[in-house]
Amino acid sequence: MFYFSSQTVNERDAMTGAELKDKIGFNDYTVESVKYLKEKDKSFYRMNKDYSSGLAIHQSINDAKVQGYYGSSSYHSFNQINYIRFLGAVNVLDPKDENATRWAMGVNTRPLLFSLMGGKYWLVRKKETQPANFGYDSIAKFGNVAVYQNRYAYPFGFVYDTVLDEQAFSKLSIFRKDLYLLRGCVAANDDADIMSAGKQFNLADTATGFSMDEYGKYAERARKKSFAITQFKESDITGNITLDNPGILFFSIPYDEGWKAFVNGKETKISKVNFGFIGLKMGAGKSEVRLQFEPRLMKKGAMISLVGLVLFGVLIFLNVRKKGDDTMVA
Secondary structure, eight states, rough: HHHHHHHHHSSOOOOOHHHHHOOGGGTTTTTHHHHHHHHOOSOOEEEEEOOOOOOOSSSSHHHHHHTOOOSSSSSSOOOOOOHHHHHHHTTTSOOTOOHHHHHEETTTTOOOHHHTTEEEEEESOOHHHHHTTTEEEEEETTEEEEEETTTTTOOOEEEEEEEHHHHHHSSSSSHHHHHHHHTOOOOOOOOOHTTTTTTTTTTTGGGGGOOOHHHHHHHHHHHTTTEEEEEEEEEEEEEEEESOOOOEEEEEEEOOEEEEEEEEEEEEEEEETTTTTEEEOOOOOOEEEEEOOOOOOOHHHHHHHHHHHHHHHHHHHHHHHHHHHHHOOO
């Protein structure tokens, strides 16, 4: 006991009072940067950092949860399966590698995919020229953290008018996959609704060159057919969209059976697009779209719990009554 207590008390890594005030760890200049962006930009966006704030021996990739912003990396014993499916399909990780699925680094090293996911800001400590090469502008600096804004960030929800099946998409190179997703949707091979909602993409077009001008045109096209948010809660999202032609409304939300979608008050089918995200087949005209989330089996679980509590109460009542009868007999 003496030996173990000595190790616990004397050999542990302890945080000093001074370190609680210093700009290190999760109290680094990310805090000021996030506060600045929240005051400046009230829309939905995701952020990237070229550094981690944690002080542990392993790189921290859950900084977004600690420091209060939306990111793309996640450490979890059971990460969302459809998000992992998407990361596997675009060759970010090997979905058969259990460690990779837990330490999901997200799309932080893939600027085009980060833009697609609504990636609007990049916090930089290292090479400040790197974000500038991908269309980012320096807008602020706090301590050793520079804040960059993406000129080509895609909206939270936007409409595709082009579609490609998963089998054809899987044959593309890594860069061509990123480039295609900026302008076209990927549908499951057996999803006739989504396949019929857009024009078939010509694979020969993937051989065309890429320039920042083209990149800007893709982003501008997505913004013109974007979902305008009127209410945003993590389990209840409402907005409007106006379309001249039918298309596929894409949300950068991982697909889950707990989500329900309503278009002009009527429930509509949610499809799994881009290997793991929410997609809705939309008609022309102005529409109000609402997404609501409820964990699967929550109502059934609550009902079972309620029945269990009632039965437990009945058993207690019968037990007390039996004891009372036994006392009277005695």
